[in-house]
Amino acid sequence: MKRVGLLGCGAMGTQIALAIDSGKIPATLTHVYDDSKEKSALLVEKLINKPEIVENSHLLSSNPVDIVVEAASQDAVRDASLSVLQNKKDLMIMSVGALLDESIYDILSDACKDFKKTIYLPSGAIAGLDGIKSIKDELESLSITTTKHPRSLKGAKFFETSDINLDEINSSTVIFQGMAKEAVSLFPANINVAALLSLSGIGSEKTKVKIIADPNTDKNTHHIEAEGKFGKMTFTIENYPDTINPKTSRLAILSAIETLRKYCSDDIQIGT
Numbered sequence: 398m399k400r401v402g403l404l405g406c407g408a409m410g411t412q413i414a415l416a417i418d419s420g421k422i423p424a425t426l427t428h429v430y431d432d433s434k435e436k437s438a439l440l441v442e443k444l445i446n447k448p449e450i451v452e453n454s455h456l457l458s459s460n461p462v463d464i465v466v467e468a469a470s471q472d473a474v475r476d477a478s479l480s481v482l483q484n485k486k487d488l489m490i491m492s493v494g495a496l497l498d499e500s501i502y503d504i505l506s507d508a509c510k511d512f513k514k515t516i517y518l519p520s521g522a523i524a525g526l527d528g529i530k531s532i533k534d535e536l537e538s539l540s541i542t543t544t545k546h547p548r549s550l551k552g553a554k555f556f557e558t559s560d561i562n563l564d565e566i567n568s569s570t571v572i573f574q575g576m577a578k579e580a581v582s583l584f585p586a587n588i589n590v591a592a593l594l595s596l597s598g599i600g601s602e603k604t605k606v607k608i609i610a611d612p613n614t615d616k617n618t619h620h621i622e623a624e625g626k627f628g629k630m631t632f633t634i635e636n637y638p639d640t641i642n643p644k645t646s647r648l649a650i651l652s653a654i655e656t657l658r659k660y661c662s663d664d665i666q667i668g669t
């Protein structure tokens with residue numbers, strides 16, 4: 398049975414832990430860490446099989462786990478990822494935006510090879526990455542338009558320097574248009590999906606991102622368009638937000654659970 402260390406005990410981390418505890422993921426959750434001691438304690442309280450709460454993120458991978466699952470933040474990825482690989486543990490990353498910094502990507506990619514370990518990036522809140530990966534050499538344009546309720550965009554760094562007041566938006570409003578690289582840095586908890594698309598396709602400086610705040614929607618919608626010599630692909634994913642964290646879609650959590658289940662199972666693997 399695989400042993401899992403969990404970094405981040407928020408909306409996603411809690412659901413992953415519960416999926417392990419219920420047996421849906423055939424694994425043992427042995428260690429957890431969150432910057433918020435309250436959140437880690439609250440999570441452990443919910444579990445029948447109680448993991449140990451460690452004192453810092455590095456202690457997750459210095460313990461005998463097989464994989465560390467990051468469901469915390471881009472800062473957590475920057476801070477803890479390399480030590481996970483150096484400690485010869487696999488790593489699953491949900492805050493994928495951190496990997497659009499080429500120096501971080503290169504260091505982690507080299508570390509995977511040096512320590513013979515793997516980083517898993519679940520498809521998260523989108524679908525279609527199998528197709529994008531397959532046609533990437535023939536891809537000429539790639540874009541994602543994300544529409545969320547203003548409350549799902551609250552707290553993003555973008556608003557520190559913008560005149561836009563989310564509380565005053567009363568109809569569908571484009572609040573950002575640019576490339577994925579800039580988008581994930583200005584909206585670190587909202588648009589990690591643009592990083593997944595970039596890494597699967599033509600890179601973060603060619604992947605276009607539009608973010609729309611719509612007070613009349615109850616969904617987190619991602620519309621993806623890819624065009625090139627292969628033809629054209631469009632995907633629209635209309636996600637219900639998680640009930641605890643409206644920034645995060647239910648699909649992102651289910652995708653994390655499925656990726657970890659696959660990692661922990663000896664099973665037939667379906668899809669690209």
Ligand SMILES: NC(=O)C1=CN([C@@H]2O[C@H](COP(=O)(O)OP(=O)(O)OC[C@H]3O[C@@H](n4cnc5c(N)ncnc54)[C@H](OP(=O)(O)O)[C@@H]3O)[C@@H](O)[C@H]2O)C=CC1
Nearest residue numbers: 405407408409432468469470473491492521522586645649
């Ligand atoms: N790849 C994808 O498609 C998607 C990725 N995500 C990303 O997944 C991550 C988890 O999402 P979710 O669970 O909904 O987020 P939450 O905010 O609900 O939970 C994250 C938890 O991690 C804690 N945390 C943040 N930074 C650190 C750190 N450096 N070390 C330890 N703990 C930390 C937070 O504490 P505190 O609250 O005190 O900051 C919080 O308790 C987020 O980064 C989110 O943006 C989400 C949806 C889709």
Ligand SMILES: O=C([O-])CC(=O)C(=O)O
Nearest residue numbers: 522587588589590645646
């Ligand atoms: O969950 C979503 O819809 C997308 C999201 O927050 C992200 O990519 O960071």
